Amino acid sequence: MNSFEWTEAKTVEDAVARMGGSSVVKAGGLDLLDRMKEGISTPARLVNIRNVAGLDAIREDAKTGLHLGPLVTLAQLDASSLVRRRYTALADAAGHAATPQIRNVATVGGNLLQRPRCWYFRSEDFHCLKKGGDTCFALEGENQYHAIFGNRVCAIVHPSATATALVALGARLELTGPGGKREVALEDFFVTPEKDVRRENSIGEKELITAVRVPPLSQGTRSVYLKQGEKESFDWPVADVAVVLERSGVRCTRASIVLGAAAPVPLRVRAAEEALEGRAVNEETARVAASAAVRGATPLSRNGYKVPIFETLVRRAIMAAA
Amino acid sequence: MSKEDERMSVEESPKGGVSRRGFLKGAGLTAAGAAIMEGGLLGVREATAALREPPVVGPGSVSVTLKVNGASRRVDVEPRTTLAEALRFELGLTGTKVVCDRGSCSACTVWLDGTPVCSCMTLAVDVGSRAVTTIEGLAPDDERLHPVQEAFIEYDAMQCGFCTPGMIMSCAALLNRKANPTLEDVKTATSGNLCRCGTYPKVFEATLAAAKTGGHGRKGGD
Incomplete structure (x- = not known):
């Protein structure tokens, strides 16, 4: 790890004023330290926001919905009875990410902003497209954990499990920068490699996530998150899926279906949602929707196995939310 | 507020990471040091503002007190x-x-x-x-x-x-x-x-x- 300077931010304004350039904000620090240890990030100064007061609240308001401070840990999301009862997909996404030790420290803000886990990106030895090189090594290389959609330029999958659930729940981010606050739908926050291969989201160099908001869910809305890894204990997902269903009687009035670990951004699959909306949710419609969810997939040489896994997870998640 | 008082208030952090000695060492060489060294150029107000900035420590050694096993x-x-x-x-x-x-x-x-x-x-x-x-x-x-x-x-x-x-x-x-x-x-x-x-x-x-x-x-x- 390179040497660096260290400073504690006292407030959001203080952090915003002092970040940018080679000064990088640190919250839980897990992804950042990982990259620094691998030599792919070499900040000159860390601005620690972990002790900034007032950024770790979980609260719900009937009008505005769920409010999460960016420093809420994955363990807190998992343990919160409010989140578990009303926003189940988010609690399960957080509770199945990484290890208990990491969940105790990792924050929801950091989870949304973490860099991809692609082993070519993570290795100092590969100067890949994402690091300013001219090749995506995954396209012709070891791509068993890579994208099956949107993978023509760069085949990373978005690494955030909470993003999968939060996009499905229609979450919005509050971002604070030198010019004040702005709000953005989480779905629109992520950036595809076609648009800019060097980044995964549109956060400004001097912006912080200062809140994650989930709009109020109508009565009877259910959300489910399912993850498939290679082993039972902690693992990155080879596939994860979040499904949110609003219903009126037996009919689905609105569906939100998001695939994680499928594409460089959390991937909302409208065709699958449309296959459910206006129809009764049952094994048959779930099958049709699941098949629509993976239509048009463009798997690479070693990750075709992910397509039927996604199809199965979508079907199961729909049935679990029904 | 005297300079010493300001140093102490800057250092106060409920869970923050740096000890008093570490702060004095680090900040003395950065924020406060710069303010004093450039005292001829900076006005009193700017020098005071520099002292109010939270301290920057490192990249060299900093003294930290850890509470380990009691x-x-x-x-x-x-x-x-x-x-x-x-x-x-x-x-x-x-x-x-x-x-x-x-x-x-x-x-x-x-x-x-x-x-x-x-x-x-x-x-x-x-x-x-x-x-x-x-x-x-x-x-x-x-x-x-x-x-x-x-x-x-x-x-x-x-x-x-x-x-x-x-x-x-x-x-x-x-x-x-x-x-x-x-x-x-x-x-x-x-x-x-x-x-x-x-x-x-x-x-x-x-x-x-x-x-x-x-x-x-x-x-x-x-």
Whole structure:
């Protein structure tokens, strides 16, 4: 790890004023330290926001919905009875990410902003497209954990499990920068490699996530998150899926279906949602929707196995939310 | 407010990472130093503003006071020094093992305020006033081991032993949280702890047995 300077931010304004350039904000620090240890990030100064007061609240308001401070840990999301009862997909996404030790420290803000886990990106030895090189090594290389959609330029999958659930729940981010606050739908926050291969989201160099908001869910809305890894204990997902269903009687009035670990951004699959909306949710419609969810997939040489896994997870998640 | 008072107020941070001595050392060389050195150029107001800026320390050594196993220990570390390195190399507490150094194996598990974390992914300057408990601090006194340690011996819950301190810290934290855990609870609590010998079934057995005998030791809050 390179040497660096260290400073504690006292407030959001203080952090915003002092970040940018080679000064990088640190919250839980897990992804950042990982990259620094691998030599792919070499900040000159860390601005620690972990002790900034007032950024770790979980609260719900009937009008505005769920409010999460960016420093809420994955363990807190998992343990919160409010989140578990009303926003189940988010609690399960957080509770199945990484290890208990990491969940105790990792924050929801950091989870949304973490860099991809692609082993070519993570290795100092590969100067890949994402690091300013001219090749995506995954396209012709070891791509068993890579994208099956949107993978023509760069085949990373978005690494955030909470993003999968939060996009499905229609979450919005509050971002604070030198010019004040702005709000953005989480779905629109992520950036595809076609648009800019060097980044995964549109956060400004001097912006912080200062809140994650989930709009109020109508009565009877259910959300489910399912993850498939290679082993039972902690693992990155080879596939994860979040499904949110609003219903009126037996009919689905609105569906939100998001695939994680499928594409460089959390991937909302409208065709699958449309296959459910206006129809009764049952094994048959779930099958049709699941098949629509993976239509048009463009798997690479070693990750075709992910397509039927996604199809199965979508079907199961729909049935679990029904 | 005198300069000394301002230094003290800048330094105050409920859980912040840097000791008073570290601040004086670091800030003296950066913010305050710059203000004084450039005193001829900066007005009094600018110099005061520079002093109010939170201190910047490093990249060289900074003095940090860690609360480890109930005792205050001062260490000189660079900002990039991990808690695991500080414990092992500065304080000689080699019970905490470093294996992957990336948060993937949990061999380096210690408690911060009673909560298990990877000490390899925690910077020593980031610990602040949080109480650190290592495997060396788990036993209630010199005569007795922690019930989970006793059970690990009795149930032969180790082979090469390298993952054992981390495993025990995970299992003992679970019993503090939940006195009567299920097998599923133990599996979840140890899901981050890699054991390449594959001794998991014995770990599960030992932890459930320790729970039955009332497995409480230190809570790690002191």
